[in-house]
Amino acid sequence: MWVPMRSIQQASIGTRGKSVGSDKGSQSKAAVVVTDSAMLDRERKQLEKIKLKQQQEIQQMMDYELKMQSIRQQNDEKMRVQKEREEQRLREMAKKQKEQEEIKRKKEYEQKLRTDEEAERQKQKQREIYEKEQQKSEEEKKREKQRQKEIREREEEQKRKQEEFKQQTEQILKEQQRAVEQRKAEMEQRDLERRMLMEEKQRERAHEAEMKRRETEGKLAQTKQKMEEILEEQRRVSLDKE
DSSP: OOOOHHHHHHHHHHHHHHTTOGGGHHHHHHHHHHHHHHHHHHHHHHHHHHHHHHHHHHHHHHHHHHHHHHHHHHHHHHHHHHHHHHHHHHHHHHHHHHHHHHHHHHHHHHHHHHHHHHHHHHHHHHHHHHHHHHHHHHHHHHHHHHHHHHHHHHHHHHHHHHHHHHHHHHHHHHHHHHHHHHHHHHHHHHHHHHHHHHHHHHHHHHHHHHHHHHHHHHHHHHHHHHHHHHHHHHHHHHHHHO
């Protein structure tokens, strides 16, 4: 049995009170009885409150557990429904994928048929093109052979004309060289005549200059002689005056 701590303490106090003295015995006993009754009443109320609180907490825990169990059941149901939907979705996706794969396989088969037909057409076209190219090549070879022949003929004709032109050019150069040499000889003759003429003129000018120089010197000598005679006369006159 649970006994409140406050009651134990009061009992201890009451026991100590008895040992104080016999003169207060009856009064202390009456006071202890009243005090214990009040304390017991408070303790009983507190116990009831605690018990009520515990019951409320237990009820709350039970309500919470029931609520959580309901939530878990709801979640489980949602998961089950979601799983069934996911499984249904996967089945539909698998079916749809299988149908798409079948459609793709048919398309690929049809595409392969078209590709093979196109490849065969391309091969036939390539064969025709090759045959045409071969024919064109043969024709081109013939034309090239003819062109080479014409080129050789033109080259030979060009060489012949070049040789003729060379001979004509050499003949012209020879004639021009003879004309140049003739003109050179004529120019040298004219130059010789010109130099001889110039030398003759130079001799004539030198002779004329010499004659002029002699004439000038003669005049100067005569003038000098006259001056000397005049000076001699002036000296003689001066001597006579003295």
